[in-house]
Amino acid sequence: MAHIFEGTGVAMITPFTNNEVDYEAIRRQVNFLIDNGIQSLIVNGTTAENPSLVDEEKDQILKTVIDENRGRVPIVVGTGTNNTQRSIEASLRAKVLGADAIMLITPYYLKTNQRGLIAHFEAIADAVELPVILYNVPSRTNSTIEPETVAHLSQHPYIVALKDATNDFDYLADIQSRVDTSKFALYSGNDDNIVRYFNEGGHGLISVAANVIPAAFQRVYTDANNRARHFEPIDKLLTALSVDVNPIPIKFLAALEGFGQYEVRLPLVCLNEQEQATLKEAYMQFKAEVQA
Template sequence: MSPIFEGIGVAMATPFRNNEVDYDAFRNHIEYLIDNNAQSLIINGTTGESPTLSAEEIKELLRVGVETAGGRVPVIAGTGTNSTRQSIELSVFAEETGADGVMLITPYYNKSNQRGLIAHFTAIADSINIPIVLYNVPSRTNMSIDPETVLELSRHKNIVALKDAAGDLNYTINVLNLVDSEFSLYSGNDDNLPDFTALGGKGLISVVGNVIPGEMQEVYEGMKNGESSARQRFSSLMPVISSVQIDVNPIPVKALTAELGFGEYELRLPLLPLEEDARQSIVEAFNEFRKGVRV
């Protein structure tokens, strides 16, 4: 099976205004991302503050996202929870709404062992007929999908990819050495895009892509084409990449999406905006970067 997408998929932030989802800003952000060469949109993931969205908001964001994208790029719905039943319900809704795939995080808090992971993901995969991206992010869930478990799950016809946010390229290598070449790996860490691509990754599900998708896609394409300038280009993006890592995601990146006009600088508790001096510093760094961006 060919990859759902190659290059930069954007883990979209959810814009708020007066603590309500700003759907107009969401639509405008989608248009910006597509116009700037994002290869896929990931809606209702961690960056989208999905744990604090109501069930109605989650469904409406996906409906609006699919409608606005209009088939121009794949839309992947974050439907993973720590409840297998709830994950199935959301995944079935995503398929019925027209999503091109779903992304499933490992269960958190109640966690699981590896046998439980296989049963959990398999039950969801059996309930739908669209592609599934597994999501491994031990820093948030305090558990990891073992490479051998990825291999076992990759044998299911609907489980076609892994978002690898382990932050350990040895883990990446171990998975790549086990799975079939048709199984895709996407990085979940903006700062390792060149190395991850060089190993054989198919792209990145990106946070910083919310504001510089085209520049990140250019790096991916340069790496795939063996261009010696790709790493130098990536180095020029590091000030922006580093700026969105100064606090818990999506606190910093939403300061930048707000700067671009995609919603107010609002988050939902327990997340709080940056202190003003920190917000101002990353906005200034971003604006300085934009002045020198190649067009």
């Protein structure tokens, strides 16, 4: 099986207007991202404020993205939870709607061991029969998929990739020594490490900041001889985006570009006015530098 995508995928925000999902903004965003080189759309993940969305909203968001995409790039949908049966049900709905692949986070709060992770992921993959991207983000789940477990799961016919948000290059090298990377894709889940990740054999990135600067991220991937130079202005912006947890800062920049109002759902709260002003200044500097 070929990799789902290579290059830059984007973990899409969910734009809100008056606390309702702004589906027209989603349509505009899909076209903006594809027109600017995005290789895959990742829907209903962490950046989308997945836990604050009800099932009906998640399904309608996915349907809106699929309809607007019109088959141009692969669509991956986050359907993983810490409830195996609910993850299966969400994944089956995504399959019916037309998703190309699903992304499964490690179970959180209701934690398990490595045998439990294998059983959980394989039960979903067996039931759904869609390509699966495993999502390892221990900073949010306090759980990790060990390299031996990744190697075991990579033998499953539907488990085809890992989103690696560990920022641990020893972990990456260990996995690369155990899996067939011509069949099993490795995607960074950290915007700030992509030059090294690509140079050390990673296949792509599932990005947060690419919601607003998709072309800049794709350029880092495609122009291998000048990656560090292309990344310099991105790195400055990422420093400004670290003012608060994802997706609070990126949604401010997305609102500046007209993708919904600057709103997040509780328990998240927006940046204060000073933080907004500082982030806006950094974003304007990025745009001036890149367009110079």
